Amino acid sequence: MKPETALSQQTFRPYARLREVEIDAVQWTGGFWAEEFGLCHHVMIENMWHLLRDPDISHAYTNFRIAAGLEDGEHHGPPFNDGDFYKWLEAVVHVYATTRDPQLDQLMDDLIALIGKAQRADGYIHTPVVIKQRQHDSSTQPFQERLDFEAYNLGHLMTTACAHHRATGKDSLLSIAIKAGDYLEHYYQESATKLARSAICPSHYMGIIDLYRTTGDPKYLQLGINLIEIRSLVEGGGDDNQDRVPFREMDRAVGHAVRANYLFAGVADVYMETGDETLLNTLERMWQSVVSQKMYITGGCGALYDGASPDGSPEQHTITRVHQSYGREYQLPNTTAYNETCANIGNVLWNWRMLAITGESRFADVLELVLYNSALSAISLDGTKFFYTNPLRRVKELPFDLRWSRTRTTYISSFCCPPNIVRTIAQAAHYAYSTSEEGIWVHLYGSSTLHTKLADGTPVRLSQQTDYPWDEDITLTVNHTPDRSFAIMLRIPEWASGASVSINGAPYQSDLAGGQYLAMDRHWQEGDSIQLHLPMPVQVLEAHPMVEEAHNHVAVKRGPVVYCLESLDLPQGVGLEDIMIPHDVQLEPRRVSEFAGRVGLMTVLEGQALLDVAAQPSNQLYRPIRQPQLQPVDVRFIPYYAWDNRSDHCEMAIWLPVVW
Numbered sequence: 011m012k013p014e015t016a017l018s019q020q021t022f023r024p025y026a027r028l029r030e031v032e033i034d035a036v037q038w039t040g041g042f043w044a045e046e047f048g049l050c051h052h053v054m055i056e057n058m059w060h061l062l063r064d065p066d067i068s069h070a071y072t073n074f075r076i077a078a079g080l081e082d083g084e085h086h087g088p089p090f091n092d093g094d095f096y097k098w099l100e101a102v103v104h105v106y107a108t109t110r111d112p113q114l115d116q117l118m119d120d121l122i123a124l125i126g127k128a129q130r131a132d133g134y135i136h137t138p139v140v141i142k143q144r145q146h147d148s149s150t151q152p153f154q155e156r157l158d159f160e161a162y163n164l165g166h167l168m169t170t171a172c173a174h175h176r177a178t179g180k181d182s183l184l185s186i187a188i189k190a191g192d193y194l195e196h197y198y199q200e201s202a203t204k205l206a207r208s209a210i211c212p213s214h215y216m217g218i219i220d221l222y223r224t225t226g227d228p229k230y231l232q233l234g235i236n237l238i239e240i241r242s243l244v245e246g247g248g249d250d251n252q253d254r255v256p257f258r259e260m261d262r263a264v265g266h267a268v269r270a271n272y273l274f275a276g277v278a279d280v281y282m283e284t285g286d287e288t289l290l291n292t293l294e295r296m297w298q299s300v301v302s303q304k305m306y307i308t309g310g311c312g313a314l315y316d317g318a319s320p321d322g323s324p325e326q327h328t329i330t331r332v333h334q335s336y337g338r339e340y341q342l343p344n345t346t347a348y349n350e351t352c353a354n355i356g357n358v359l360w361n362w363r364m365l366a367i368t369g370e371s372r373f374a375d376v377l378e379l380v381l382y383n384s385a386l387s388a389i390s391l392d393g394t395k396f397f398y399t400n401p402l403r404r405v406k407e408l409p410f411d412l413r414w415s416r417t418r419t420t421y422i423s424s425f426c427c428p429p430n431i432v433r434t435i436a437q438a439a440h441y442a443y444s445t446s447e448e449g450i451w452v453h454l455y456g457s458s459t460l461h462t463k464l465a466d467g468t469p470v471r472l473s474q475q476t477d478y479p480w481d482e483d484i485t486l487t488v489n490h491t492p493d494r495s496f497a498i499m500l501r502i503p504e505w506a507s508g509a510s511v512s513i514n515g516a517p518y519q520s521d522l523a524g525g526q527y528l529a530m531d532r533h534w535q536e537g538d539s540i541q542l543h544l545p546m547p548v549q550v551l552e553a554h555p556m557v558e559e560a561h562n563h564v565a566v567k568r569g570p571v572v573y574c575l576e577s578l579d580l581p582q583g584v585g586l587e588d589i590m591i592p593h594d595v596q597l598e599p600r601r602v603s604e605f606a607g608r609v610g611l612m613t614v615l616e617g618q619a620l621l622d623v624a625a626q627p628s629n630q631l632y633r634p635i636r637q638p639q640l641q642p643v644d645v646r647f648i649p650y651y652a653w654d655n656r657s658d659h660c661e662m663a664i665w666l667p668v669v670w
Contacts, residue, residue, distance in 0.1 A: 021226065022222075022223045022282075022283065023223075023282040023283065023366065024282075024283070024285070025281060025282050025283070025284070025285040025367065026282040026366045026367050027366065027367060027368060027369040027446055028365065028366045028367075028369055028444035028445070028446050028451060029366075029444060029445045029446060029465070030366070030440070030444060031440075031443050031444065031445060031460065031462040032176070032462060033104070033107045033173065033176040033177050033440070034107045034108050034177065035443070035460060035461055035462040036108075036439035036440070036442050036443060036458055036459070036460050037108050037439065037458060037459050038438075038439055038456060038457065038458050039457045039458055039459055039473070039475075040457035040475075041456055041457040041476065041477055041478070042456055042477075042478065042479060042480075043438055043439070043454075043456040043457075043458070044456070044457060044458075046386075046435050046438065047105075047435065047436070047438070047439070049392075049393045049435075050101065050105060050393070050432060050435045050436050051105045051109060051111070053392070053393040053394065054101070054389075054393040054394075054432045054435065054436075055098075055101060055102055055105060055114070055432070055436075057393065057394050058098050058101075058428065058429060058432055059098070059117075061420075061421055061425075061428075062094075062095060062098060065086075067421055068087060068091065068094075068421065068425060069085075069086040069087045069091070070087060070091040070092070070094055070095045070425070071095065072086075073085050073086070073087065073091060073092070073137040073138075073141065074092075074095070074124050074125060074128045074137060075124065076137070076141050076144075077127075077128035077135075077137040077140040077141050077144065078124055078127035078128040079127065079144060080124075080127070083141075084141065084145075085137055085138045085141045085142070087425075088159075088423075088424060088425075089136075089138050089155075089157070089158045089159045089160075089163075090159040090162055090163060090211075090426060091137075091425065092135075092136060092137055092163040092166075092167075093159065093162050093163040093165075093166040093167075093213065093426070094425045094426055094428075094429050095429075096163065096166035096167050096169075096170045097166055097170070097426075097429035097430055097432075097433050098429040098432060098433070099118065099121060099170050099174075100166070100169060100170040100173055100433045100436075100437075101429065101432045101433035101435075101436040101437075102114050102117065102118055102436075103118065103170060103173045103174045103177050103178075103436075104173065104177070104433065104436035104437040104440070105436050106118065106177055106178070107173075107176075107177035108439070115178070118174065118178075118183075119182070122174075122182045122183045122186070123182075125167075125183070125186055126182070126185075126186050128140060129186055129189065129190070130143075132189075132193055133189030133190050133191075133192050133193030133194075134152055134190070134193045135163075135164070135167070135186070135190055136152065136158070136160045136163055136164075138158065139151070139152055139154075139158075139160075152197070153197065153201070153204055153205060153208040154208075155208070156207060156208050156210065157210055158208065158210075159210050159211060160208065161194065161205070161208065161209040161210070161212070161213075161214040162209075162210055162211040162212070162213050162214065164190050164191075164194055164214050164217065165212070165213030165214030165215070165216060165217030165218070166213050166217065167186070167187055167190055167217065168187045168190065168191060168214070168217030168218060168220055168221045169213070169216060169217045169220050170183065170187075171183040171184045171186060171187030171221075171224075172184065172187070172220040172221060172223070172224040173220075175224060176224075184224065184225075187217075187221060188221065188225065191217075191218060191221045191230055191233075194214065194218070194233065195229055195230070195233045198233060198236055198237075198240070202236070202240045202243060203240070203243045203244075205240065206240040206241060206243045206244050206253070207243075207244055209237070209251075210251055210269070211251075211266075211268060211269045211272060212237070212252075212269065212272050212273050212276050213272055213276075214237070214276075215234060215237055215238075215272070215273065215275070215276020215277065215279065215280070216272070216275055216276045216279055216359070218230050218233050218234045218237065219231070219234045219276070219279040219280060219283065220279075222234065222283070231280075231283055231284075234276070234279065234280045234283070235280060235284065237276075238257055238277060238280060238289070241253045241256060241257060242255075242256040248265070248319070248330025248331075248332070249264045249265025249266065249319035249320065249330055249332050249335070250265055250266050250269075250319075250330055250331065250332040250333070250335075251265075251266065251269055252265055252266065252269050252270055252273050254319075254320075254328065254330070257273075257277060257289070257292060258288050258289070258291075258292050260292055260295070260296060261295065262295075262296075262299040262303075262339075263296050263299040263300045263304055263336045264319050264320060264332075264335070264336050265319050265332045265335055265336060266312070266332055266333065266334055266335055267311045267312025267334055267335060267336050267348075267350065267353035267356070268312065268334060268350055268352045268353045268356055270296075270311075270336065270353075270356075271311060271353055271356025271357050271359065271360050272356050272359070274293055274296055274297075274356075274360045275356060275359040275360040275362075275363055277289050277292070277293060278293055278360060278363035278364060278367060279363060281293065281367065282363070282366065282367060290367070293364065297360075297364065297373075299339075300336070300357075301372075301376060303339040303340055304336050304337070304339065304340075304341075304342070305357075305376075306342055306347065306349060306384065306402060307402075307551065307553070307565055307567070307572055307664065308349070308379070308380075308383035308384040308387070308400070308402065308572050308650055308664070309354060309357060309376060309379040309380035309383055309384045309385075310347065310349030310353070310354050310380075310383075310384035310400055310402075311336070311349065311353040311354055311356070311357050311384075312334045312335055312336055312348050312349060312350055312353040313335070313336065313337045313341055313342050313343060313347055313348060313349070314332075314333075314334070314335045314336075314337045314341070314343075314346075314348055315333060315334070315346060315348050315412065315413065316331065316332070316333050316335070317331075317332050317333075317335045317337055318330070318331060318332070319332045319335060321337070321338060334348050334350045334353065335348075339556070340554060340556035340557045340558075342553075342557050342559060342560070343559050344401065344402040344403035344559050344560070344663070344664070344665055345401060345402075345403045345404070345405060345408070346401065346412065347399070347400070347401040347402050347403075348399050348401075349384055349399055349400040349401065349402075350398060350399060350400075350427065351384075351385065351388035351396075351397060351398065351399075351400060351427035351430060351431055352426050352427050352430050354380050354384040354385050354388070354400065355380075355385055355430050355431065355434050357376065357377075357380050357384075358377050358380050358381060358385060358434065358441075361373040361374070361376045361377040361380075362377055362441060365377065365444075365453070366444065369446065369451070369499075369527065371501050371502070371503070371504070371525055371526050371527050372504070372525065374453045374454075374501050375503055375504045375525070377441060377453070378453075378454060378503070378570050379570060379572075381434070381438065381441070381454075381570075382479060382570045382571050382572075382649075382651065383570075383571065383572045383650050383651060384400050385431060385434055386431075386435075386651035387400050387650055387651040387653070388400060388427060388428075388431040389418075389428070389431050389432070389435075390418050390654075390655055391605060391652060391655045394420060395418035395419060395420055396418055396419060396420075396421075396422055396427060396428040396431070397414075397415075397418050397427070397654075398414040398415075398422050398424065398427050399412075399414050401416070402574075402663070402664040402665065403662060403663045403664065403665070404416055404654075404660075404661055404662045404663075405586075405587075405661055406585075406659070406661055417654055417658040417659075418654055438454070439458065441453060441454055442454040442456065442458060442460075443460050443462070443472075445462060445463070445464060445465060446465065447465050448496070448497040448499065448529065448531070449464065449496035449497035449498055449499065449531070450462075450464075450470065450472065450496070450497070450498050450499065451499040451501075451527065452474075452486065452498065452499065452500050452501060453501055455474065455476055455478040455479075455484050455542075455544075456474065456476065456478055457474055457475050457476055457477075458473070458474045459471070459472070459473045459474075459489075460472040460473070460474075464492065464496055468492040468494075469490060469492070470488075470490060470491055470492065470496075471488075471489040471490035471491075472486055472487065472488060472489060472498075473486070473487045473489055474486050474487075475487075478544075478569075479569045479570050479571050480569075480599070480601065480611075480612070480613040482543055482544050482545060482546045482569075483541065483542070483543055483544075484541075484542040484543075484544070485539060485540065485541055485542075486498070486500075486539070486540040486542070487537070487538070487539050487540075488534045488535065488536060488537065488538040488539075488540075489536065489537075490536060491534045491535065491536055491538075493533075494533065495531060495532055495533040495534070496531065496534070497529045497530060497531035498529075498530050498534075498540065499527040499528065499529050499530075500527065500528045500530070500540070500542055501526075501527055502522050502523070502524050502525065502526050502527070502528055502544070503524055503525070503544065503569075503570065504524045504525040505524055505546075505549065505567070505569065505570070506522075506524045506544040506545055506546075506569075507523060507524045507545065508520075508521055508522070508545050509521075509522040509524065509542065509543060509544050509545065510522065510542075510543045511528060511530070511540065511541065511542050511543075512540070512541040513530070513538065513539070513540055513541075514538060514539055515539070515541070518530065518540075544569070546568050546569040546599075547568070548566060548567075548568050548597045548599070548615055549566070549567045549568065550564050550565075550566060550591070550593070550595060551564060551565050551566075551567055552564055552565075552668070553565075553665070559665070560665045562667060562668055563665040563666055563667055563668060564591050564593070564665070564666060564668045565664050565665050565666075566591075566597065566615060566647050566664075568599065568613070568615065571613075571649050571650070571651075572649070572650045572664060573615055573647035573648065573649060573650060573664075574647065574648060574649075574650045574653050574662050574663060574664045575589065575645060575646075575647055575648075575662070575663055575664075575666060576648060576653055576656070576660050576661065576662050577660045577661040577662070578656055578657055578660045579645060579646040579647075579648070580643070580645065581621075581643065584621060584643070585661065586661045586662075586663045586666070587625070588621055588622045588623075588625045589619050589620070589621060589622075589643070589645065589666055589667075590619060590620045590621075590622065590638075590640065590666065590667045590668065590669045591619050591620070591666045591667065591668050591669065592618075592619070592620060592668075592669050593668050593669065593670050595617055595618070595619065596617050596618075597615040597616065597617040597647065598615065598616055598617060599613045599614070599615055600613065600614055600615075600616055601613055601614075602614050605648075605652055605655060605656075612648075612649055612652060613649075614646050614647060614648050614649075615646070615647040616644070616645070616646050616647075617644075617645060618642045618643065618644055618645065619642075619643055619645045619666075620640040620641065620642060620643065620669055621640065621641050621642075621643035622638040622639060622640055623639050623640075623641050624636070624637075624638060624639035625638070640669070650664060
């Protein structure tokens with residue numbers, strides 16, 4: 011059943027150029043993302059449900075049962091576990107939206123009933139507090155502890171509830187979210203300063219605007235606006251929660267990267283409803299700061315485990331401790347790169363909204379870069395193990411300790427990232443297409459079908475066939491079209507210089523520059539076929555000279571996929587530190603199938619590098635220079651997202667020394 015709402019989608023986002031398609035408008039039909047989605051449906055959802063409901067592992071589900079009065083006990087786990095549970099439930103919603111799996115529908119009904127029982131009559135729901143109050147602990151009150159993540163949890167509840175309503179037409183979870191939104195709005199009226207102080211990790215900015223767009227109630231939009239303004243009420247704020255300065259005064263991306271990217275995404279939502287140019291100006295400034303100076307080649311964000319911000323400030327009283335943080339400009343270490351999965355997914359959420367506002371391909375380029383690299387690396391090929399951090403280099407032994415495992419694990423005590431990547435895979439089709447007054451926009455390439463409506467309500471159907479991102483050719487077919495002209499906008503990625511397009515076999519345009527949308531406006535006929543060719547030469551890339559950790563190093567990329575070298579693909583006894591890459595290296599794509607798991611076939615790059623056969627291990631901090639003795643050695647680069655799937659102990663590097 012597809013929900014009918016009294017409010018047209020066009021009522022909202024008046025300051026966005028692009029509109030989202032319906033939640034079930036796109037289905038993957040084959041290839042890369044169909045395999046990802048299939049694994050999400052059949053493995054990831056169930057595996058994570060097992061983790062969440064086992065009280066010996068996560069206690070998240072049990073916390074709701076205790077809060078609902080169905081079990082006795084105490085709350086266990088971090089305070090943001092409610093949000094983890096909601097994110098996983100959002101993944102279930104998106105899988106159900108296109109599969110109509112009745113078992114998932116029943117599971118959602120059962121869990122929503124449980125969530126409703128855990129909610130207080132006034133709309134407040136946060137299991138750590140509800141459990142204590144159920145046990146007659148009158149000293150525990152909402153928003154009492156700064157790091158309790160209550161607003162964060164509510165934000166994910168609202169987003170999930172709105173998606174559930176769009177997918178099912180049911181109001182069961184939406185009614186819970188409305189009560190929670192009303193509670194949050196009332197709390198703002200009563201204690202804005204306290205709310206500002208306690209609003210850690212602002213997913214609720216996005217959630218409250220989702221609630222506004224679903225219900226049409228203007229008080230939620232006003233609350234979204236107010237949430238931006240009350241940040242300036244925090245006394246003694248810092249960059250760890252992005253509240254040191256008012257939003258409009260931010261001049262660069264600093265501090266906690268997850269909270270920063272969620273903030274930017276939420277503010278972009280508010281801009282789409284208000285058109286406040288002062289918000290968009292800051293968002294553009296922040297985007298330039300991240301993409302030009304602080305983002306990894308994989309799209310990863312938040313270079314530092316720990317830092318001080320603003321680092322080195324002469325006004326030392328303003329400096330605060332931050333973690334999982336944006337560092338200084340060009341501070342992009344590889345072995346100790348943090349790149350928390352949630353920060354990378356926040357980068358997707360932010361760029362998706364900037365794309366909707368502007369229709370500019372640079373935002374889709376970053377979105378795609380993250381999806382294929384720093385997001386997808388967070389989960390193993392079989393869909394059951396997870397990274398919290400996503401480094402660009404792993405060596406056998408480190409002379410220091412790091413907080414998180416350097417190999418994927420089945421469960422992470424801070425469980426925010428695993429459900430985040432699962433919900434991202436579940437809704438990847440959501441990012442493939444948009445509509446506008448002009449027509450249909452194609453953002454992501456993958457075999458799929460699109461059933462949607464143009465801005466005037468007329469139906470249109472397209473299908474796409476391709477083996478992207480491994481193959482350079484994409485075919486789109488017009489399956490149903492109105493009796494009038496409209497445009498199809500094809501994204502030409504920034505890396506795809508020299509792209510070409512044909513229509514029904516006849517050349518349409520060739521030698522296209524990358525980094526744009528090609529608009530093809532015509533009176534389409536059913537059966538019309540568009541052939542898009544995106545050249546995918548292997549690119550050998552260097553970093554800005556200020557990126558000290560990558561100076562005189564190169565990285566390899568083909569299409570949207572960043573590649574790495576694992577020591578498993580080197581001769582026995584050869585370490586990555588002894589490998590150098592010729593500047594004119596020739597690497598040939600080859601399809602392989604030995605990577606069992608999420609993607610059965612993938613493209614690796616094979617060729618010859620140089621091995622320093624005279625290299626000798628040394629513990630000296632400094633030593634005399636010596637002449638290397640270089641010999642050719644066969645190497646195989648694999649997609650970065652696929653590393654750490656064949657051995658827990660191999661070395662890995664994206665950046666390798668270059669030889670001229």
